[in-house]
Amino acid sequence: MSDGPTHGFDTLQIHAGARPDPATGARQTPIYQTTAYVFRDADHAAALFNLQEVGFIYSRLTNPTVAVLQERIATLEGGVGAVCCSSGHAAQIMALFPLMGPGCNIVASTRLYGGTVTQFSQTIKRFGWSATFVDTDDLDAVKGAIDENTRAIFCESIANPGGYVTDIRALADVADAAGIPLIVDNTSATPYLCRPIEHGASLVVHSTTKYLTGNGTVTGGCVVDSGKFDWSASDKFPSLSQPETAYHGLKFHETFGPLAFTFHSIAIGLRDLGMTMNPQAAHYTLMGIETLSLRMERHVENAQKIAAWLEADDRVDYVTYAGLPSSPYSERVKAHYPKGAGALFTFAVKGGYEACVKLVNALEIFSHVANLGDARSLIIHSASTTHRQLSPEQQEAAGAGPNVVRLSIGIEDANDLIADLDQALAQASA
Known part of the structure; x- marks a missing residue:
């Protein structure tokens, strides 16, 4: 099918990137479980390795099943291309890799998944990179943190764990003024609730492990390229604007234009970092995306109902769900996230750390796991686990x-989930 502007989200989430298998007529995208692909002849092989022709060489770089997933996510996000990889954490490194060099830094939101904070504050130092963390609601602080070595601003659209919603347009304006890209992690919102590229983001990253797959079966990540950033406007991004010695002096931006970042991430990033998504994982994620809009509608509906119930409960100090009328972000949700504020939020339990532990141990329907975005409802005490x-x-x-637990609301019966939280809070406060 043609992925034109006449097709709605519900159609694209099923059809984008997929075509009947030309060899067999199979309607579902096959799992191409192969490491390598036969070249037509020596000239064909040389053209592929020289990036003069697009095709399949080796599954560390490209795979037909993964290629369908890449096209589908890029289409749903409104990007020109995408690169899938082995996890959300891999996607973050893949996003930074073409931009950074020793001595370079990023400006990152303080409201990020704990593993991302650790990756940015500790691990990337081994590459000679660094991160400055700021409250991205304070635009003056963001501007003040940018210096001549800053290469990107990084935020989450709906932040994990608290469910805070980000004003992407405001951050994009700051990034544009500084001549650097804005990278938005859209894992918690998905393109159904938010399309960061429409608000000015240059790159979008996903942990496809979460809502896109939706069933807790496989890990994966994705980087979506808007195709709108001018990598040659300054000398800040030599990997994309300057000659690449590994490809006989080819300049990625000059040669591939809007797809420069995507081609670099495959030809250099996946080639040398090797953080490849396997085709079976891509297959599971493709199947999950087919029901994304239906699931997100129920996720949001349930989250709204449960957050309101928790906010009214005397055993709870506060609830961070941005979809509540009482939230300081409620107007931002209406303006930028009209389909809802997602299904991820926290609440504070009266009684502190020990009460949180009792609550987690008493729940029966909620699963205590280090994941989010599953069809099942999940809970975790972040201070003792993901943010430890x-x-x-x-x-x-x-x-x-320490007094906060994170909920990822699933698609079960909301009344059953409320009853489960009610009995667990009773035990936690006993």
Whole structure:
């Protein structure tokens, strides 16, 4: 099918990138479980390796099943191309890899998944990179953190764990003025609730493990390229604007234009970092995306109902769900996230750390796991798990204090979920 503007989201989530298999007529995208592909002849092989022709060489770089997923996610996000990889964490490194060099830095939101904070504050130092963390609601602080070595701003559209919603347009304006890309992690919102490229983002990353797959079966990541950033406007991005010695002096931006970042991420990133998505994982994610809009509608509906119930409960100190009328982000949700504020949020339990532990242990329907975005409802005490490596100050800044638990609301019966929380809170407060 033609992925034109006349097709709606519900159609594209099923059809984008997929065509009947030309050899067999199979309607569902096959799992191409192969490592390598036969070249037509020596000239064909040389053209592929020289990036003069698009095709399949080796599954570390490209695979037909993964290619369908890449096209589908790029279409849903409104990007020109995408590169899938082995996990959301891999996607973050893949997004930064063409932009960074020793001595370079990024400006990152304080409201990020704990593993991302650790990756940015600790691990990337081994590459000679660094990160400055700021409250992205404070635009003056964002501007003040940018210096001549800054290569990107990084945020989450709906932040994990607290469910805070980001004003992407405001951050994009700051990034544009500084001549650097805005990278938005859209895992928690998905393109059904938010399309960051429409608000000015240059790159979008996903942990496809979460809502896109939706069933907790496989890990994966994706980087979507808007195709709108001018990588040659300055000398800040030599990997994309300057000659690449590994390809006989080819300049990616000059040669591939809007697809420069995508081609670089495959030809250099996947080639040398090797953070490849396997075709079976791509297959599971493709099947999950087919029901994305239906699931997200139920996720949001349930989250709205459960958050309101928790907010009215005397055993709860506060609820961070941005979809509540009482939230300081409620107007932002109406303006930028009209289909809802997602299904991820936290609430503070009276009784602190010990009460949180009792609550988690008493739940029966909610699963206590280090994941989110599943069809099942999930809970975790972030301070003792996903954000455990952070300092108390970092935990508080991220919205993961010791008295806080994170909920990922699934698509079960909302009344059953409320009953489960009710009995668990009774035990936690006993």
